[in-house]
Amino acid sequence: MTYTVFGESHGPAIGVVVSGLPSGVLLDIDAIGAEMARRAPGKDRTSTARKEPDVPEILSGVFEGKTTGTPLAAIIRNTDTRSGDYSKLKDLPRPGHGDYAGFVRYAGYNDYRGGGHFSGRLTAPLVFAGAVAKQILAERGITVSSRISMLGGVKDPTDRQVDDIILAARDDGDSVGGCIACAVSGMPAGFGAPDLGENAEGIFAKHLFAVPAVKGVAFGAGFGFASMRGSEANDPFYMDGGAVKTRTNHAGGINGGITNGMPVTFEIVIRPTPSIAQEQQTVSLSRGTDETLVITGRHDPCIVKRAMPVIEAAAALATMELIGI
DSSP, X not given: OEEEEEEOXXXXXXXXXXXXXXXXXXXXXXXXXXXXXXXXXXXXXXXXSOOOOOOOEEEESEETTEEOSSOEEEEEEOOOOOGGGGGGGGTSOOTTSSHHHHHHXXXXXXXXXXXXXXXXXXXXXXXXHHHHHHHHHHTTTOEEEEEEEEETTEESOOHHHHHHHHHHHHHTTOOOOEEEEEEEESOOTTOBOSSTTTOHHXXXXXXXXXSXXXXXXXXXTGGGGGGOOHHHHSOOEEXXXXXXXXXXXXXXXXXXXXXXXXXXXXEEEEOOOSOOSSOEEEEETTTTEEEEEOOOSOOOSOOHHHHHHHHHHHHHHHHHHHHTO
């Protein structure tokens, strides 16, 4: 299964085409809608004030509620855009954002409004594709879950702490980043390979780094391995009935690039949102001069909360690729 996300933040619609789906899968539209709602903007002061219903319109690939096996195409219309808020960004790239890199890569023809194709808005169709993948995986006993493992330097914050940290950054005209821990449970042993292109960790990383603002991925104990000895880091094997399991899971369910039957666990780090209300230093692309920039418009002071279903979607799509569905 492969997928392609298309569209721009302030275009008429964004969408995704999913190819290689098995036929005959009865889609739970309500479950897909619930996943979309988890990511949708405009719910409270911890997210952008942009309000989008994010209701996917399926154009092809589904007949009488079931997948046909042909490409599944869906769009999500953009209904609440204010392109004028971004007019200055055509010439003044935001520090930390994809504005300048995109300008160079596409010779200035990129859509800069709201970040264009670089916008986190493009994660909405990714969540749709991931919601479909989750349903297919659930039929095989595989589930995906996530939690906020760090926010603004606070480890395992409560929901109240999460909101307080985000609102404090917002009140300062600033933003905050964090980490999300994710687990893929029910993954059978034996999928992947040590080689480039088939390595289980590499497949997950490819999908995860395609999510905007993800700047790091660590499996199992991750960077904690640096302070461990082998006697601490190794996961002892034992027999559980007829199944081989490990008493700990520091390896994150993967050894030698191959799944070992334990949950695949990883943590990702999301950078603070680049669009902040404070004055920042930038350059004029047309004049070639140093300039200052104050960003206006509607932006998330933190995307970590809304990113959880996105990371789960990327993990579900990676799992589909890994196990060959």
